[in-house]
Amino acid sequence: MSDPRSRLPAVNLLVTEVRAAGRDGGATRTELVAAIRAVLDDARAHAGDAPPDGWVTAIERRLTEANRLSLRRVINATGVVLHTNLGRAPLHPLARQAMDRAAGYSTLELEVGTGDRGSRQDHVRTLLQTLTGAEDALVVNNAASALFLLLHGLAGGGETIVSRSELVEIGGAFRIPDILARSGTVLVEVGTTNRTRVRDYELALSPRTRLLLKVHRSNFVLHGFTSDASLEELVHLGETRNIPVVHDAGSGLLIPLDDAGLSGEPLIPDSVKAGATTVFSGDKLLGGPQCGVIVGATAVIEAVATNPLARALRPDKSILAALEATLTLYRDPERARREIPTLAMLTEDRASLRRRAKRLARRLPSAHTEPGTSAVGGGAFPDTELPTELVVVPVSSPDRALTALRLGDPPIIARTHGDAVAFDVRTIANDEFPIVEHAAHAVLEQTP
Numbered sequence: 001m002s003d004p005r006s007r008l009p010a011v012n013l014l015v016t017e018v019r020a021a022g023r024d025g026g027a028t029r030t031e032l033v034a035a036i037r038a039v040l041d042d043a044r045a046h047a048g049d050a051p052p053d054g055w056v057t058a059i060e061r062r063l064t065e066a067n068r069l070s071l072r073r074v075i076n077a078t079g080v081v082l083h084t085n086l087g088r089a090p091l092h093p094l095a096r097q098a099m100d101r102a103a104g105y106s107t108l109e110l111e112v113g114t115g116d117r118g119s120r121q122d123h124v125r126t127l128l129q130t131l132t133g134a135e136d137a138l139v140v141n142n143a144a145s146a147l148f149l150l151l152h153g154l155a156g157g158g159e160t161i162v163s164r165s166e167l168v169e170i171g172g173a174f175r176i177p178d179i180l181a182r183s184g185t186v187l188v189e190v191g192t193t194n195r196t197r198v199r200d201y202e203l204a205l206s207p208r209t210r211l212l213l214k215v216h217r218s219n220f221v222l223h224g225f226t227s228d229a230s231l232e233e234l235v236h237l238g239e240t241r242n243i244p245v246v247h248d249a250g251s252g253l254l255i256p257l258d259d260a261g262l263s264g265e266p267l268i269p270d271s272v273k274a275g276a277t278t279v280f281s282g283d284k285l286l287g288g289p290q291c292g293v294i295v296g297a298t299a300v301i302e303a304v305a306t307n308p309l310a311r312a313l314r315p316d317k318s319i320l321a322a323l324e325a326t327l328t329l330y331r332d333p334e335r336a337r338r339e340i341p342t343l344a345m346l347t348e349d350r351a352s353l354r355r356r357a358k359r360l361a362r363r364l365p366s367a368h369t370e371p372g373t374s375a376v377g378g379g380a381f382p383d384t385e386l387p388t389e390l391v392v393v394p395v396s397s398p399d400r401a402l403t404a405l406r407l408g409d410p411p412i413i414a415r416t417h418g419d420a421v422a423f424d425v426r427t428i429a430n431d432e433f434p435i436v437e438h439a440a441h442a443v444l445e446q447t448p
């Protein structure tokens with residue numbers, strides 16, 4: 001008997017067959033041959049049998065897989081609006097277009113009027129001044145690097161005073177005491193876990209004090225017998241001793257959302273008004289790209305902007321393009337709330353959620369809707385549970401169904417709900433409903 005592997009077709013024959021069938025997807029010969037070799041290797045591992053669905057289909061599938069990028073779009077059906085694993089804030093269409101435009105040659109560092117070299121910061125400075133009330137602004141890669149830059153520039157070699165109740169870990173191993181140590185400033189802790197007064201800061205002042213730092217707790221809240229020194233009190237104390245005050249405000253909330261049941265996050269214009277140099281993230285509540293923004297007095301911004309570290313932390317052109325487009329929407333706060341995806345999702349009302357959930361449920365087999373809760377995520381409004389309407393589909397194995405949904409294209413990230421999978425429509429756009437419908441049918445056929 002001859003070796004069954006000798007039955008395998010020749011590479012050249014398969015090249016011709018795939019090309020003749022028009023199923024090569026525009027691959028070059030090198031790409032096509034690599035895919036064919038991989039499929040032949042699979043066949044050898046299976047005693048030389050042809051793939052169950054035929055050579056051409058198997059090769060075509062291989063080509064598609066080889067071209068699929070790892071960083072892909074997903075459908076967020078979790079209801080967690082700022083989902084760090086899913087890339088935090090989804091961008092407004094205008095911000096996406098701006099990124100695309102900036103991807104080629106652009107006016108990044110060009111003064112078109114004079115032909116001179118410009119600053120990449122100029123594209124967002126005026127907007128940030130107008131929207132926050134600050135004298136000046138600087139954008140870097142993320143809030144963590146913004147804080148690092150400020151600590152290094154303003155307090156390196158000296159002491160920074162922080163309340164014990166604010167020595168937090170934000171997630172992804174970002175810990176305030178560690179970042180202080182790394183930026184070369186000595187941490188002076190004051191107060192207790194639950195109560196800190198301005199007097200505690202005052203008693204800790206020394207000739208080495210260079211900075212008073214206030215950190216928004218972001219991902220947890222203190223309840224009960226608690227008190228904090230206000231930012232105004234700290235700025236007042238700082239002014240009497242000529243010591244700057246930095247507020248790490250976290251999320252970048254530019255407009256109030258209290259009427260949508262969302263309160264407790266610091267408003268950036270309030271921090272600026274209080275007189276603190278303020279740091280915030282671009283891709284949390286602000287709803288923009290990943291970046292860190294510093295706003296404050298010109299003297300402080302200039303001091304940190306000229307630190308060589310600022311060059312190491314400077315943002316990319318596509319980031320500045322997306323940030324500019326996002327900030328532009330805030331010139332009309334009503335429009336920002338309605339259109340910026342994070343704000344629109346967070347403030348969608350019950351009636352709208354219920355209506356959309358019913359619409360999705362009608363498309364899914366044996367689905368019903370029931371009230372549930374969504375989370376803000378991203379370390380903002382940590383104890384706020386947003387009432388939502390879930391689309392619930394009973395399945396025999398919720399975990400297997402979740403996996404199957406994740407392995408689809410695009411992946412759908414849902415959650416379990418008792419003996420069912422649940423889709424939270426808060427984070428699913430209407431034009432994504434057909435994708436969810438299609439995937440749910442396929443999954444329910446495999447894992448009823």
Ligand SMILES: *Cc1c(COP(=O)(O)O)cnc(C)c1O
Pocket residue numbers: 142143144145170174215216217218248249250251280281282283291292378379
């Ligand atoms: C999220 C957060 C950070 C880190 O922001 P990144 O932009 O993710 O680096 C820093 N400080 C506070 C208070 C935060 O909430």
